[in-house]
Amino acid sequence: MNLRQPPALAVWLLERLGLTKQNEPLAGDLLEEFRSGRTAAWYWRQAFMAIATVLGQQLRFYRLDLWPLFVGWGAETLETYPPVWLCVVHVPLFLSILAWTLFVPSALMGVFRSPASSRRNTGSGKISWTFWHRVILVLRRTVDLFFFVAFVALIAFDRPSFTPVYLTVLYLFLILRIFRLFFDAVRLLRSHPVPSVAAQPREGDA
Amino acid sequence: MARGGYLGEFELMVVLALIRLGDDAYGVPISREIEKRSGREVAIGSVYAALERLEEKGLVASKLGEPTAERGGRAKRYFRITDDGLREARQTQRALVSLWRGLPELDGGRA
Numbered sequence: 001m002n003l004r005q006p007p008a009l010a011v012w013l014l015e016r017l018g019l020t021k022q023n024e025p026l027a028g029d030l031l032e033e034f035r036s037g038r039t040a041a042w043y044w045r046q047a048f049m050a051i052a053t054v055l056g057q058q059l060r061f062y063r064l065d066l067w068p069l070f071v072g073w074g075a076e077t078l079e080t081y082p083p084v085w086l087c088v089v090h091v092p093l094f095l096s097i098l099a100w101t102l103f104v105p106s107a108l109m110g111v112f113r114s115p116a117s118s119r120r121n122t123g124s125g126k127i128s129w130t131f132w133h134r135v136i137l138v139l140r141r142t143v144d145l146f147f148f149v150a151f152v153a154l155i156a157f158d159r160p161s162f163t164p165v166y167l168t169v170l171y172l173f174l175i176l177r178i179f180r181l182f183f184d185a186v187r188l189l190r191s192h193p194v195p196s197v198a199a200q201p202r203e204g205d206a
Numbered sequence: 207m208a209r210g211g212y213l214g215e216f217e218l219m220v221v222l223a224l225i226r227l228g229d230d231a232y233g234v235p236i237s238r239e240i241e242k243r244s245g246r247e248v249a250i251g252s253v254y255a256a257l258e259r260l261e262e263k264g265l266v267a268s269k270l271g272e273p274t275a276e277r278g279g280r281a282k283r284y285f286r287i288t289d290d291g292l293r294e295a296r297q298t299q300r301a302l303v304s305l306w307r308g309l310p311e312l313d314g315g316r317a
Contacts, residue, residue: 027278029234030250050250
């Protein structure tokens with residue numbers, strides 16, 4: 001019997017991302033084919049195709065649950081391009097209100113935080129736009145994290161058929177969000193609401 | 207006519223491969239049969255996805271075999287076509303043949 005082994009990383013990825021209850025024998029099929037003379041490149045292609053297929057199936061199945069995530073990511077993206085979010089009309093009312101409530105103040109501050117306005121505020125004794133922008137950002141990240149935790153909990157408890165692999169991916173995203181919130185919070189705490197004298201622009205700065 | 211309507215191209219290929227293979231149909235021979243007939247590499251994962259859809263529609267039935275050492279202890283899943291599946295394949299064949307018939311552009315290999 002030919003007992004050559006397929007690429008370990010491809011097997012690892014396939015077993016974690018490409019197998020479901022329905023297609024579990026796929027791993028055995030790929031191994032059988034590989035041992036009958038297929039190349040490692042063939043195995044990699046098959047593993048990637050299997051993963052892509054399963055991901056596509058899961059996305060189609062869970063598309064309603066993913067709405068809040070898409071809205072969150074969309075809001076993040078649109079905030080960067082303020083004129084674009086004027087065109088956003090097809091979002092459910094609640095999410096729309098939530099997204100606008102959260103990111104509009106942040107976006108407006110981003111728009112008006114021009115170099116000129118920053119300089120005007122700097123040294124005037126008022127709290128800087130940058131500081132408020134960071135406050136809003138941290139608030140937004142906190143709410144975002146809250147909804148993401150709710151989403152993960154919903155998936156974990158309400159949909160037990162969701163494979164552990166995808167839960168792991170969600171947890172990784174969760175960790176990423178926690179890290180992002182932590183980073184922004186630290187940045188906020190280290191920034192000074194009232195700019196220090198050292199940060200004031202020198203005379204003659206246009 | 208079955209609930210799902212006509213079969214898609216790849217689903218039809220899978221169904222025809224199943225009919226050809228009879229009782230020995232599982233992932234490997236099904237994909238080999240499609241590769242042999244179509245001349246294109248087939249992703250076995252896509253074959254399983256199509257079989258899953260067909261099974262949901264009641265056109266295909268499956269059962270698990272015994273795990274074997276040469277497959278790393280994994281069992282085979284054997285598939286067979288159901289009566290509804292056969293009926294659906296005939297329906298699709300009739301529709302395609304009817305559409306095909308009388309098209310001079312497709313007669314005799316003319317471009």
